[in-house]
Amino acid sequence: MGSQPLPEPVTDAGREGLAALLARPEHAVVALDFDGTLAEIVTDPERARAHPGAVPALARLAPHLASVAVVTGRPAGAAVRHGGFAGVPGLERLVVLGHYGAERWDAVTGTVRAPAPHPGVASVRAELPGVLDASGTWQGTWTEDKGRAIAVHTRRATDPQAAFEALRAPLAALAERHGLIVEPGRFVLELRPPGVDKGVALAGYLRETGARAVLYAGDDLGDVAAFAAVEELRGEGVAGTLVCSGSAEVTVLAERADLVVDGPSGVVELLTALADKLG
Numbered sequence: 519m520g521s522q523p524l525p526e527p528v529t530d531a532g533r534e535g536l537a538a539l540l541a542r543p544e545h546a547v548v549a550l551d552f553d554g555t556l557a558e559i560v561t562d563p564e565r566a567r568a569h570p571g572a573v574p575a576l577a578r579l580a581p582h583l584a585s586v587a588v589v590t591g592r593p594a595g596a597a598v599r600h601g602g603f604a605g606v607p608g609l610e611r612l613v614v615l616g617h618y619g620a621e622r623w624d625a626v627t628g629t630v631r632a633p634a635p636h637p638g639v640a641s642v643r644a645e646l647p648g649v650l651d652a653s654g655t656w657q658g659t660w661t662e663d664k665g666r667a668i669a670v671h672t673r674r675a676t677d678p679q680a681a682f683e684a685l686r687a688p689l690a691a692l693a694e695r696h697g698l699i700v701e702p703g704r705f706v707l708e709l710r711p712p713g714v715d716k717g718v719a720l721a722g723y724l725r726e727t728g729a730r731a732v733l734y735a736g737d738d739l740g741d742v743a744a745f746a747a748v749e750e751l752r753g754e755g756v757a758g759t760l761v762c763s764g765s766a767e768v769t770v771l772a773e774r775a776d777l778v779v780d781g782p783s784g785v786v787e788l789l790t791a792l793a794d795k796l797g
């Protein structure tokens with residue numbers, strides 16, 4: 519069986535980023551979003567699982583690198599569970615930055631570090647049913663209580679886009695009343711504490727590891743902050759490659775990416791190609 523061909527970034531910065539990663543992988547971090555990047559989008563978030571090729575590819579790739587990190591809006595423990603990341607040979611140093619960086623799971627300890635919960639979440643939890651009722655009947659709208667944040671999903675609503683648009687303003691007002699922000703995503707509006715995002719989380723982690731190169735892959739609006747952080751870090755001499763896990767639902771990342779691949783299966787092909795090159 520031959521090697522998986524390595525796709526070529528379309529930008530100079532992306533080509534430089536990939537070349538730096540391949541030249542000195544021990545100084546490189548590969549960081550990836552979970553839903554829509556490592557896992558196919560499904561209608562029920564509880565049923566999301568890492569693409570079957572994702573963990574095997576990461577397990578081959580990670581030993582060559584400074585580190586692999588998953589940077590997700592999910593609670594860190596949920597991402598570990600849905601991803602099947604715990605106890606995998608090769609992923610002994612994996613880190614999951616959950617809740618947009620508010621939580622952290624380290625494979626080396628198997629534990630989650632998290633700050634005290636924001637008090638606004640409990641108030642939002644109490645008021646949300648009333649706000650949803652007052653916003654009209656969006657049949658199929660569904661609430662995911664993530665403990666430190668609450669996500670209102672419209673993917674299963676009769677008109678997902680209309681429900682998303684109609685709920686945006688009332689949920690923003692509810693969040694603001696209690697010191698939270700709204701994080702919009704793929705047919706989801708998440709009410710969560712401010713102060714951290716994927717860019718802050720990723721930049722902090724790259725500084726901690728002393729990485730000189732990073733490849734970041736994402737698919738959704740929450741990943742824009744991570745893209746911006748990588749763009750900024752290029753100015754500080756960290757080589758960066760930005761990968762978009764492409765979908766018809768979100769186009770903003772594709773416009774900024776050095777490389778667009780075909781959803782999670784394309785991400786897995788890329789990870790496999792990198793592992794083949796470094797193996």
Ligand SMILES: O=P(O)(O)OC[C@H]1O[C@H](O[C@H]2O[C@H](CO)[C@@H](O)[C@H](O)[C@H]2O)[C@H](O)[C@@H](O)[C@@H]1O
Pocket residue numbers: 551552553554558559560561562563564566589590591592662664669671673703704705706708738740
């Ligand atoms: O940062 P991510 O790893 O991309 O997590 C962001 C949100 O992902 C999940 O919702 C998305 O995936 C669901 C399962 O495929 C899908 O049904 C939903 O429409 C998507 O928005 C998750 O449920 C959220 O909690 C995450 O914040």
